[in-house]
Amino acid sequence: MYIQSAQANSSTAEASEQRPHGQLVSRIVVDPPDLQAWREKLFNVDDTIILTNDQFETYFPHIDNVYSHRSTQKYKRKPFISHYWDCRMKGRPPGTPKSDDPSKKKRKRSARERDLCDVKIKITEYFPGATILPGDGDASLSLVSPSVYQTSQQQMFNDGLPRPMDAPVNGERFWTIQRVNGNGGNGKGDGVAGPHKHSLAKSDEIKKSTVQRYIAAQEKEAKKIQKPLPRRMSGAALATAKKHSREHELKLYAACFCPFSQRVWIALEAKGMQYQYCETDPFKRPTQLLEANPRGLVPAIREGDWASGESAIILEYLEDHNQTVPLSPTDPRLKANCRLWIDHINARIVPAFFALARATDFAKQSEYAEKLQNEITALVQAANDRGPYFLGEDLCLVDVHFAPFVLRMSRILRELRNWGDPVPGTRWQQWADALEQNPHVQATTSQKELYIETLDLFLNSRQPHGEYFGS
Known part of the structure; x- marks a missing residue:
């Protein structure tokens, strides 16, 4: 009783x-x-x-x-x-599944x-x-x-x-x-x-x-404060960058550790477009970057005498420019719904992500982790029930905006901020796994160490998303 x-x-x-x-x-x-x-x-x-x-x-x-x-x-x-x-x-019982994510560091097990x-x-x-x-x-x-x-x-x-x-x-x-x-x-x-x-x-x-x-x-x-931060890409991302290192009219200026740069990179790979990848240190503000984006932020693209910055704007340009592999639905209402949830990602999930990444106090980490999880839950509830992506079977711009932060949840927040993995069997786990395993996402992802060791590049910046990164 x-x-x-x-x-x-x-x-x-x-x-x-x-x-x-x-x-x-x-x-x-x-x-x-x-x-x-x-x-x-x-x-x-x-x-x-x-x-x-x-x-x-x-x-x-x-x-x-x-x-x-x-x-x-x-x-x-x-x-x-x-x-x-x-x-x-x-x-553990025999047959316990192990991750086959090639970007995850394999722990030495005895x-x-x-x-x-x-x-x-x-x-x-x-x-x-x-x-x-x-x-x-x-x-x-x-x-x-x-x-x-x-x-x-x-x-x-x-x-x-x-x-x-x-x-x-x-x-x-x-x-x-x-x-x-x-x-x-x-x-x-x-x-x-x-x-x-x-x-x-x-x-x-x-x-x-x-x-x-x-x-x-x-x-x-x-x-980490006492040693220089490595900024070199690795793994599959390095192979993809080398593949697209030749001169091309369409140039992507990006930083390998920047999630906003990775958004544009994923879209270019998903659409199968030809482009030149230009790894750029935004802290040095090279001339090529300033010519493409006078604010000196990555990502930026240049095509001939036209250039633009800001990942959301670049993604819309690429979608209008190349419809070979569409990332937006043709139905106007569905497209408007996607724009609504893209705004939710940028206005709510991204700030919550960086708030948790900055939190060193354990009590604050718990508070910010709950807020981040609540914003993710709202997004997941708006997604297609069957999945695995936001609109169902095919990758769309909502997934592209979200994917770089999902990757960093498992590589940064889980490692340093006690972030929990998605509950097995849930729609959230299905979506996260699909993004982790998507070939275009994997092709633009470095090994975990890069993201952990460059976290301070965000935390020491004055602006919420990082002083030298766009959105």
Whole structure:
């Protein structure tokens, strides 16, 4: 039986829906008190552990390297969500699909024997106002009456750590963690929940925790300031640039790390047009660039004695100039709808992307990530239901405007800003995968390191989109 506040439950459930898959915590506390004791307790999970929301968000990111998220169970009429995590030493089942994206850096992996540990834990997230009462079905919770919460002396774990027994009646969100299946971990092979078959130190050798990865990312960013930023394209983009290096009347002045330049480059490739690619350093403002665009911004194009800047304008020009492979629908209403959502990308998604890219504070990152995800969700809901692209089976200008930022979400934001991948099986994942795998997008994409190491070129600029880049 549960008592809950319906309004609080609804708002919390909506917040949980917007979280990236498997992400439970939205802040980082680098060095909290009694850290090692908490890590040992959350590693062993000898008994059901009850945590305030503050305790869970403080300490779980220090131990999440031990476990791997497997599933989440949501309920229509219960004020909680159940999250199931396996010990990481259990390993992934055979046949787990791997990315075939050639632009992604292949991590060095050492094969590890599977089923080295069978521990599974259940993390239950109780909404604000929920209270555990007799008959809830969890015998391991020794909460027999509300009076146990009202003691003036805070109860303690056996190891001296505080037990948040007053959390439920204070109307706050709280969490429980329990070991639900050790599959014979007690040594008898009888399916009774048992402890880990390895030490916490061994888990730390396998993977770093969220906090450790956060600290490493911050240190990496600090080091980048001390070394020159590489601006050379690589991978498929380098091969495409070489292919189009010969003199041609139609010239594209672009910077390989600029998403707005990549928009125009994708369109040229998609249309199969002949052109000359001119890699340009916009910070040096070379004469050729200033002649094509007096503002000195990339991208810019020149065709004979005519030139233009701004990616949106250039894309419209290319569409009118070459209809061999159209990127806009012929239906006027559908075309107007595409223009509406192109404006949404440029006016809402792009600023949200750069706000998150600039955010170094973990709390701000969570705030900006939610805003960015909300703007993406609105765009996805406007897309064709069947996909995989915005209008359906064929690439259009909406996809072209969006694609460079989708690429950078997985290469920059996921790496440095704790951005979550699209939830598997969703329309958003289908679209993101289609853009990642599109041959024209891949042909204009460098290896991941280029985008990570040139992020400061955007962050140190005065204008929202970068001082030397157009839109």
